[in-house]
Amino acid sequence: MGSSSVAEDFLPPQAPSNATVRRINFLNTDPPIPQYKDYNAVVIDNLLTEEECNELLRIAEASTIKDTSGPPTWDRAMINTGGGGQALDTVQRHCGRIIFDSSELANKLLARLMPFLKEVGVDHIRNQPLVTGLEGRGRAYRLSQLNERLRFLKYEGGEFFRPHWDSNYLTPDEEEESFYTLHLYLNGDGEQDLEELLQASKKAETDPQGSDNIDVSGKLLGGATSFSASYGEGDGIVRVFPKTGLALVFQQYHLLHAGDPVFRGVKYTLRTDMMYREVAMT
Structure with a gap:
């Protein structure tokens, strides 16, 4: 688990002037997912610059290098098994991970995020059992911090994360x-050629071993965060494609999502939890 200091002038609170925020209205997506009409997911475009994304990745990789001449180390990502336990399950989750603990960097990210979270009302939760679960009925919470455990993820050569719900993290x-997940995409060009994506998916299904030799230096293809109402595709899938500097915030409770396979190139993201503290109902 890496940990190191962050330059004082890195990641100032002010976001780029072209940063914008929007809610995902699952009634108006293509295709719509009416089951999620009251669920919360938010996209913040251009939250980070390309230079900031590159520096985040550099900081994470540098934390794993013990010999200055050696390459960075990406461990295999685990899945939660309950009770704080984790296990390796490459059938469900197959990607690299660097765990980087930094309250300093988490605070800088939250300062950048906060104006946008306030704009869409995600900085507080008031009697929203669809977000908190039934235990949050009649209760209020306010965003207090980002989990300092920052998880950098690397997907390449057909790697993926099968459909799942994110679990809530409770501090010791x-x-x-935590009630929301934050994903920061550190690379990618956004929308992709859906026909090319479909052909790559079909090829992977007929030749599963072929994905091992996919061009990791090419333009990113695949790797979207996909929302669905079920484990199959019968109800339709809504995809958010990786785009450099884009942030995706979504509730952890009952919002099924996946990390689509990466068919070409490499996908880098930063994931952490948004932590809330209970406050008095007003």
Whole structure:
């Protein structure tokens, strides 16, 4: 688990002037997912610059290098098994991961995020059992921090994360709990050629071993975060494609999503939890 200091002038609170925020209205997506009409997912475009994304990745990789001449080390990502346990399951989740603990960097990211989260009302939760679960009925919470455990993820050569729900993280003192996930995309060009994506998917299905030799230096193809109402594709899938500097914020409770296979290139993301503290109902 890496940990190191962050330059004081890195990642100032002010976002790029072209940053914008929008909610994902699952009634108006293509295709719509009416089951999620009252669920929360938010896209913040251009939250980070390309230079900031590159520096985040450099910081994470540098934390794994013990010999200055050696390459960075990406461990295999694990899945949660409950009770704080984790296990390796490459059938469900297949990608590289660097765990980087930094409250300093988490605070800088939150300062950048906060104006946009306030704009869409995600900085607080008030009697929203569809977000908190039934235990949050009649209760109020306010965003207090980002989990300092930052998880950098690397997908290449057909790697993926099968459909799942994110679990809530409760701090050891049980004073704060996560209700939203933050994904920051560190590379990618956004929307992709859907026909090319379909052909790559079909090829991978007929030749599963072929994905091992996909061009990792090419333009990113695949790797979207895909929302669906079920484990099959019968109800339709809504995809958010990786784009440099884009942030995706979504509730952890009952919002099924996946990390689509990467068929070409390499996908880099940063994932962490948004932590909330209970406050008085007003």
